[in-house]
Amino acid sequence: MKRTIKDFIFEKSLLFLALLTLAGLAGIVWFLFKEGMPVLDTISLKHFLTGHDWYPTEDPPSFGIFPLIIGSVSVTLLAAVMAIPLGILCAIYLSEIASSRLRSIFKPFIELLAAMPSVVIGFVGMTVLAPFLQDYFGAPTGLNVLNAAILLALMAVPTICTISEDALRSVPRSLKESSLALGATHWETLTTVTVPAAFSGIATGVMLGLSRVIGETMVVLMVAGGAALIPESL
Incomplete structure (x- = not known):
């Protein structure tokens, strides 16, 4: 009772x-x-969503968020292309390949990356990554979509890797041993048994990682130029 x-x-x-x-x-x-x-x-919903001018302080003000939407989608998709494979492969390495000693070193380091403040990451992008991209690609400026996407991917990878690694390690050992006992190689067991069994956890890690990317403001504002323009290139 x-x-x-x-x-x-x-x-x-x-x-x-x-x-x-x-x-x-x-x-x-x-x-x-x-x-x-x-x-x-003062303006129609259609103009608000499809307008190309964002000058809220002018008289009369102009509120067109279409370039902001396109810029956010571009940065998010490019960051996802880099972060998802890198995060999942890193999780597979830590859970299935790396020794316990390596795992004890790299796992806390990766988790520590997830706690880095956005301002610090944005500052590194402005002072280190932007000059490198400008010199390497001969771009007019290093503050662009590629810079922002790389930093956002760096912010998403720790979350994706940590949660995916936990999901992979939670797969029952009996499933892996059964696959190996039937003659499957380590790679076949990994791709046909371990990863599918941990798919829901991996998908959760990807969603949480991309949620941080989509909701990030400071980094994009600092390293993407801070202009309401539709990007014409990376």
Whole structure:
């Protein structure tokens, strides 16, 4: 009876905290819509979504977010192309190939990368990566889509790698041993048994990693030029 009461209190406490979190999120969304909706009194929704000019401080102001959308999508897709394979392959190496000593060294280092502040990463992109890209590609400036995508990929890889590695290591050892006992090679076991069994965890890691990429503002603002223009090249 006493245990049942404790379980009931614990369950209801978690429910309350979950609802409180959702209420806070709903409040943020409501505040953003409340403060932003008056803009549609002066311009149409179509112009807001498809307009190419973003000059909110002019008189009259111009609110066209189409270049902002295209820039965000471009940076996100390019970062995903780099981060997803790198993060998953790194997780496979740490969980299936690396020795326990190497894993104990590299795993904390990768997790530490996930805690790096956005401002620090953006500063490195401005002072180190931007001059390199400008000199190597002969570009007019190193503050571009490629610079932002590389840094965003660097921010996403630790999350993807850490969660995917945990998912791979949680696959029952009996599945791997059964595959090997049937004559499959280590590579065949990895590709046909281990990775499919851990797919849901890997997919979760990818989604969380890309969520940070999509929601990142500071790095993109610092290293992508800070202009509301549709990118014509990397």
